[in-house]
Amino acid sequence: GSAKCSNEEAYLFQKLIRTGFHTNNVDHCTRLCHASSVAALFEGIGSGAVSTTFGDIKNSGVAIVTGSNSTANHPVASTFFKQARRNGTTVIYVDPRADKMADHADIYCQLKPGTDVAFYNGVMHEVIRLGLTDDEFIATRTSNFEALKRTVADYPPERAEQITGVPADTIRRVARAWGEASGGIIFWGMGISQHTTGTDNARCLIALCAITGNVGKPGAGLHPLRGQNNVQGASDMGLVPMFYPDYQKADDPGVKARFETAWGSEDLDPKKGLTVTEIIGSALKGGVRGMYMLGENPFLSDPNINKVRKALAKLDFLVVQDIFLTETAEFADVILPASSYMEKDGTYTNTDRRVQLGRKVLDTPGQARVDWEVVQDIANRIGLDWRYESARQIFEEMVSVIPSYKNLSYDNLGLTGKLYPNPDPEHSDGTVVMFGERFKTDDGLAHLVPAEWLPAKELPSEEYPFVLNTGRMLEHWHTGSMTRRSYALDAIAPSALVFIHPDDAASLGLGDGEMARVSSRRGAIELAVKVSHRESPGNCFIPFHFREAAANLLTIDEIDPVGKIPEFKFCAVRIEPADVSVRADG
Known part of the structure; x- marks a missing residue:
């Protein structure tokens, strides 16, 4: 599936795969950008969405931007960061590259690649040593703090410096700035998530916020900056192998039963599906024999292209639905000409959880068609009876099965969209700060997960230095x-x-x-x-x-x-x- 398509198209695509092809083997580019962040967030706070918006930085005393060259990758968000710094927010930038975001930081930490866990453990070591923790928040709203404390005790700034290359005094300075601030937000990008230790990296960020009480209040929180225009929405719609829409577990019998009723389908797959990377591996071994690619180009976007090339070449059947003849489409048996966002109606959910309405302004060229109509035609050709007439109608069905989108409608999104969750979209922009009273975990607590630093899987050598x-x-x-x-x-x-x-x-x-x-x-x-x-x-x-x-x-x-x-x-x-x-x- 595609994170560039609308919510409605993502929703119908995963519904087709699950009800028409009877498998949960459906995924999209979140597997290549923030999958590890989402895994850590679900484990830690019970939700994969951002806990506050990037505009909330105006209420922060300090903001950490880590693993993200925001000026290039998230230029809209970066304007908020730069404006906040001009207005007095301390900006701390942590990244191996001193890219342009470093020019706008009060403190820049140029750590060695792959040493994020050691760096943040060193910061937490100092926060705890200096007594800058929020003890009431820890006692009432977190679990497993003592185990975290024991782990970070082994990472004094001097040891963290040996591992990361960041001077111990700089680590101490970051810890004091973070711990003494009235509120702090951590924004992070692919430099945190795209590692074999990506989940551990995000666990450290969650813990750093939680032990200082920097979640659930204005100017504080966790914000993984999303990589594509609708990656948040595509994930919300269930375009992932382990979740149905709204992150309901695919291997939960109760969830399966609810969607069988909602969709009128009696034989949904009770098992989690394969991820993008697992699908490629399975195809190489002859397990996965066919693929349907909607707006994705794994030939260039997936790692180890030679392996991807072999997997695509080995397939019995490949269909690519896209707006251009991509490198992946050159392997296709069938190519379905698709539509760009300007050629169709639909909604998109940005990194802030803001659901926005897109409106058609151009006709599709040549034989190109609106994506959801193509998906519906395929559904009907394989025996499903789908009769959607508009994106609005699909949106109404989405809202009925996605509690987080409750109360939203085409008519109340307006020109600027609405944040979810939103109890009163007629009079409210929506919820900016989440988790003010409890987290979405089973016990309502933030689960602190200690992480030990581990080296990368492939280290430099004399031959490859x-x-x-x-x-x-x-x-x-x-x-x-x-x-x-x-x-x-x-x-x-x-x-x-x-x-x-x-x-x-x-x-x-x-x-x-x-x-x-x-x-x-x-x-x-x-x-x-x-x-x-x-x-x-x-x-x-x-x-x-x-x-x-x-x-x-x-x-x-x-x-x-x-x-x-x-x-x-x-x-x-x-x-x-x-x-x-x-x-x-x-």
């Missing part, structure tokens, strides 16, 4: 299937780049714009060098938008054991001059 980090640029979007067709955007950023520190460039004999060969144990690509003071020595960064130099040809497909998310942010590579040195501009 550099650490590769991958991500996005401001100018381009994911696999570039849309933005690289934009003349203006492609003119600004036309070619693939590898960003390396000046000292590394000098030692390798590479100048700015010269061609380099970057190789890992899985493959090699050639691309232009960008000498950058924002990288730290021994590390490099490659955006993954470019087919001709696909970063994910290099990445490792090891996954987080809980969130099942791949390790996009850490693998070992070698950098050397390309065989033929060509200037990038000519």
Whole structure:
């Protein structure tokens, strides 16, 4: 499924897979961005959604932005961060890359890649040692604090410095700023989640907020910044293998019975389905024999592209529904021309839990059709009797099975949308701060989960001495299937780049714009060098938008054991001059 499609389309897609194909093997890009965050949030506070909005930063004394180059990846949210800092909020930025967000931070911590657990354990060590915890909140609204306290006791700032490279005094400064603030929010991105220890990373952030009482009040909370325009909504709609809509467990007999009644289906699958990464692995072994791709391009977005290529080639049948002929579509047996957001009505839920109405302004070109209509036609061809006539009608059914969206309707969303949950959308914008009295866990408490630091699965070696980090640029979007067709955007950023520190460039004999060969144990690509003071020595960064130099040809497909998310942010590579040195501009 797709996190770029509307809520209605995500809802119908997962309903088709479950009622028509009788399987829970349905997933989307959350598996490649925030799956580990969601796993930790459900475990810790019983909800995978943000606990407050990014606009609430105006009420914060301090904000931590970690693992997110927000100015490039979340430019709307970053304007709120920068404005809050101008108005007095202390901004702490934690990331291996000193990208533009570092320019707007009061405190910047350039930690070594993959050492987040050690860093936050060191901060919590100091918060507890200095007596900056909220003892009443810990006593009444959390569990397992003593176990957490024992774990972080082994991470004094000096040990955390040895592991992370962040000076012990800086760690102490962060702890004091966080602990003494009237309220604090943690915003995080893929740099936290896209690790084999991604769930542990998020567990630490949850614990840091909870032990200081920074959840459930204005200017405080947990905010995983979502990666696509409707990844929150697609997850809410049940476009994941372990949950039905509204995060109701797929392997719960009571949930199964409720949806069988609601959908008029008698044989829903009682087992959790496979995730994106597990589906690829199953296809390689001949287990999964067919795939239906709606608005996804795993050929470039998934790790270890050679493995993905083999999996796609081995399928008996592949259908791709998309607005352009993507790299994945080149493997398809059937291609269904789809629609962009401007060509259809529907709702979208942003990172703040804000449900917004999209309205059609253009007709679809050629034979392209509105996605939910295509899905409905397939449903009817395989024997389901679906008679939806509009996105509005689908939305009404969604609301009837999604308690979090209760009271919302097309008519009360207005021009700016409404936050969920919302008890009175006629007169209220919705709930900004969640968990003011209790969490959504079974006992209503925040469950603190200690985490020990573990090294990455593939460490640098003499043969592959550099650490590769991958991500996005401001100018381009994911696999570039849309933005690289934009003349203006492609003119600004036309070619693939590898960003390396000046000292590394000098030692390798590479100048700015010269061609380099970057190789890992899985493959090699050639691309232009960008000498950058924002990288730290021994590390490099490659955006993954470019087919001709696909970063994910290099990445490792090891996954987080809980969130099942791949390790996009850490693998070992070698950098050397390309065989033929060509200037990038000519």
